[in-house]
Amino acid sequence: MLSPPNHTYAAVVVIIDGCTVKCLTKAKTPFIDGLIERGSYSLSCKSIYPTVTYAAHSSILTGVKPHAHGIVGNTFYDRELDKIIDLDEYDVNSLLLSRTLFEMVEGVKAAVGEPVTKGADIVVTKEEVQSSGVWKQDEYAIEKAIDIIVKQRPTFLAMNLPGMDAISERFGPESREAIRAMEKVDELIGGLGDALRNNYADHLLVILSDHGLTEVRENLDLKALLKDLGPTEFLICPSHRFAHIYISSKEKREEAKRILRSDPRLELVLDARESEEFGLSSPRTGDLLVFAARGYELGPQKLKGSHGGIT
Structure with a gap:
């Protein structure tokens, strides 16, 4: 186990998979509302194309579009390998053509529930997070992230909360279930915010979505x-x-x-x-x-x- 370094700051990226602007504005989200009042925000961001998880996460964590990082969808044909690639069954990191933030940032880097992990020192896999029931996945991910923060104090942590996406696909992006899930996510991120305040002198918390839904x-x-x-x-x-x-x-x-x-x-x-x-x-x-x-x-x-x- 890595020893907790004496860092006084951290940057944390929380990706709410499939969160829509309409769902966010309809839900009661006191923690996120507080961040909006104190920080900077935009509700007019655009995802890359195609607006799917693996391509979008690859762009978020490399800073480049699919033509550069090579992840052109959740499923595609790799002509060089002569193989159909389904990224639910294939490691996206082995196909990435660009450096990730994990490889660029100094210090201890952690990934929780995130498909893109290349260069991370501490990894809680996407598969581990999503092995829980759909209503428990985000809670599990936050618990793991807080544990890493307390014990390892990474300088950079990126995490994916997959529950919203699965619930919105199942019930609809503006359903009561999706709004309830968003309100739970707000509560969970509030707990993450407490852990950051208690373990660092300063921190940057970035909350975004990889794509919306229709x-x-x-x-x-x-x-x-x-x-x-x-x-x-x-x-x-x-x-x-x-x-x-x-x-x-x-x-x-x-x-x-x-x-x-x-x-x-x-x-x-x-x-x-x-x-x-x-x-x-x-x-x-x-x-x-x-x-x-x-x-x-x-x-x-x-x-x-x-x-x-x-x-």
């Missing part, structure tokens, strides 16, 4: 939509309301783009060249990139709230 009512099957191309002509890697589509044939690619752009259930369809404008140009990027229109989910799960799209 209500969804229907799943859109892209494979069925492209069935006329032939079953072996394309590969689809969905990340909720976003998908990479890989098509080796240029002729089939143009045909697919025409089909997809004519469907009103899709808000935006880009080719690889156009992806540069969205910070997504990468060897891992699909030949076509698809963003669902409001209300539609491109993955297989039946959800009431989702993310990944433009809106």
Whole structure:
């Protein structure tokens, strides 16, 4: 075990996974309200594209967009490895192409429930945090963070609170359950704030979300939509309301783009060249990139709230 260093300050980043502005403003959040009054805040921040967990966390902790850090979605095809990468089953850190804050900051660095951990000295894994029931995950993460603060006094700690995202997907982003979860998160972060005040002479506490969510009512099957191309002509890697589509044939690619752009259930369809404008140009990027229109989910799960799209 690392000995607690004699640091008088700390920077702590708390990511409330899937927290929306509407949910935040509807919930009673006295601790966060107090921080807003005393500090700086913005309710108009924008996530990167696609607005999904692994890509967004990678940008938060590297400071660069997906084209630079290489995490272009929750799921994608890695041409170099000739492999479909599903980051729920694959270590995102082994694929990161950019340095993380953990590697840049001096002193002891800690990560709690955070998928991006490269360079951290102390790690409580995302899998450990999410092994608890959905209503207990955030509480577990905060308890672990406070324990690390008291015993190890890191100079930098980044943590992910995953409960809001799971609850909002299950019940809807503006549901009573999501608002109740947000109010509990506020209470928990208040306890974290107490621990920081009690263990450091000074600290910086940054609270943000990796992405928002929107209500969804229907799943859109892209494979069925492209069935006329032939079953072996394309590969689809969905990340909720976003998908990479890989098509080796240029002729089939143009045909697919025409089909997809004519469907009103899709808000935006880009080719690889156009992806540069969205910070997504990468060897891992699909030949076509698809963003669902409001209300539609491109993955297989039946959800009431989702993310990944433009809106």
